[in-house]
Amino acid sequence: MAEVVNVLVAFAVIVILFRWVTSSKESSSERSAVSTLGFRPRNVTEQMVDTVQGMFPDMPRDNIRYELLRTGNVDQTANKILERGYLDAPPQAYYTLYPRTQQPPPARPAPAPTGNSTATKLKSDSLIKRFHLEDKVNESTPVSEEEVAGKAVWEDTPEKREASLQERKAKMILAARQRMLAQQKKAGPSTQS
Template sequence: MAEVVNVLVAFAVIVILFRWVTSSKESPNERSAASTLGFRPRNITEQMVDTVQGMFPDIPRDNIKYDLLRTGSVDQTANKILERGFLDAPPAAYYTLYPSTEQAPPARPAPAPAGSSTATTKPKSDNLIKRFHLEEKVQQPVQISEAEVAGKAVWEDTPEKREASLQERKAKMILAARQRLLAQQQQAAPRSAGGS
């Protein structure tokens, strides 16, 4: 009987030592992160987050980071976005461990010096008329019917013809929208003049 008790005590000591050794590999921060989040967070890098953010810029950065902490894989996170269209928002406990990462808007490249062949970024003040070079068509107003804008395009034979057709349809849409806006402004002008 004494031998059985000795074996049980030795077995209990071995189990306790084994648990102590394996649990000491985790740092206290990892244990608190696991208990706070409900899962053991994987090791991820900012490059992994940036990769997914580059593929899906409309997904919030914190959602991406939270999912990567769960999966540890860029591929799994990207597949989840493709399948579902979104990622779950992190719980409030996530923000206690990982403060919100408000991402600054992407830096604009510096304007190229005069005479260089690279295109410069367009200022935000450009309107669609200038962007699509429709100044001439605005000066010579032509009435565009809604049927012209809403009609289906004909599939052209060559990519160049398809591109030209697309540009023409864009121009018609922009000019039709401009006509509607001018008509609305003209209707609103008599009302505001009569009401004053």
């Protein structure tokens, strides 16, 4: 019986030593990450974050990185976004280990320089140019509101329907331009008084 007790004590000592030796192999930073985050973070590369960010550009990078630290898998992270529509924000402890990432603002193309000084005129000119209505603007034939508001006739062929749609768009743009110019004329004398 004494031999059994000695074997059990020796076995317990060996188990304790083995756990102590294997736990000391973890680095202190890894232990602090585990204790701070509450889970063992997986290895996450910038390429993994960029992949998810490419699929979901409106998702914050820190949310993506935090979820990837938890799952370690791009597919699971993407599925979670698709299922829930969002990712949880990381806790404050996350930012002690991983400082906030600065996202560059989305690049916006600079507006083309024109001779127009007002923004509304710039927008209307760009629509006129986009739909190639410069010749119709110069004609000075007013577009009636009934023409714009009326229902379209269903044409027989797709080509005719496309042409009808383009004509309706042109009429709507020209009518909106006429209303804008009329409002500017009304506002002009009242500001001068």
